[in-house]
Amino acid sequence: MNSHQTRKRLVIGNWKMHGHQAANASLLDGLCAGVPAVQDCDLAVCVPFPYLGQAHASLQGSGITWGAQDVSKHEQGAFTGEVSAGMLSDFACQWVLAGHSERRTLHGETDQLVAEKAVAALNAGITPVVCVGETLAEQEAGQTDQVIARQLAPVLALGAQQVGKMVIAYEPVWAIGTGRTATPEQAQAVHAFIRSQLAGLGVPEVRVLYGGSVKASNAGSLFAMSDIDGALVGGASLMAEEFLRIAAA
Ligand code: PEP
DSSP states (O other): OOHHHHEEEEEEOOOOOOOOOHHHHHHHHHHHHGGOOOOOOEEEEOGGGGGGHHHHHTTTTEEEEESOOOSSSSSSSSOOOOHHHHHHHHHHHEEEEEEEEHHHHOOOOOOHHHHHHHHHHTTTTTTEEEEEEHHHHHHHOHHHHHHHHHHHHHTTTTTTHTTTTEEEEEEEEGGGGGGOOHHHHHHHHHHHHHHHHHHTTTOTTEEEEEEEOOOHHHHHHTTTTTTEEEEEEEEGGHHHHHHHHHOOO
16 A cells, blocks of 8 residues: 555645635535545635634535634633634634744744644644745745754654644745646655655654645646645635545546
């Protein structure tokens, strides 16, 4: 059995700050209608906080799971505007993104904070999807591996037991929402590096997703790479048919 057979594919949609109840209803209905055709792939959506209840109600029993795009590192308390992992659990969230590049860039999230958020999620029984990736300047300076290693360091320091329950998403910042995708070979090289870091910790079977302008037309060639276990999909996850075609790829 090759490693791709042991690591089940996973495709997660990140709706970002898009949607309203009516649009979500038709997107969620479209996903539920199409999901029976998707095989051998776990499918999930990470929706804005106010729509977690809607996702829960619509997706329950569909085979599609749901989650959030961020979580507080705190359990509870005077943290106005924050949402705890326990609250996400109340909506039966299975996933939460931690350290998406938009959070790192726009909200100053540090590598350490991202690791703390991952721990908060795990403590509530939620799988953190830890996002890492280099900027264009870092890539052009040949610093990709160095940046990824730095971002992963506080996460890997949590140890095999914790990291073994996570998902890692490699999302080169220069490919997110830009229409520029890493070539399958470029992405595979970074995934192999991440896999070597995971193997060093004794958890080589952690799933590593690729993200950055993934579409139905490029998903197949990315998923053919031995260390790419699926995708974190932004823009294309807002169209049910396109998202399902990615999952079917
Ligand atoms: C993302 O938001 O994680 C992402 C990868 O976005 P897009 O697919 O639109 O590039």
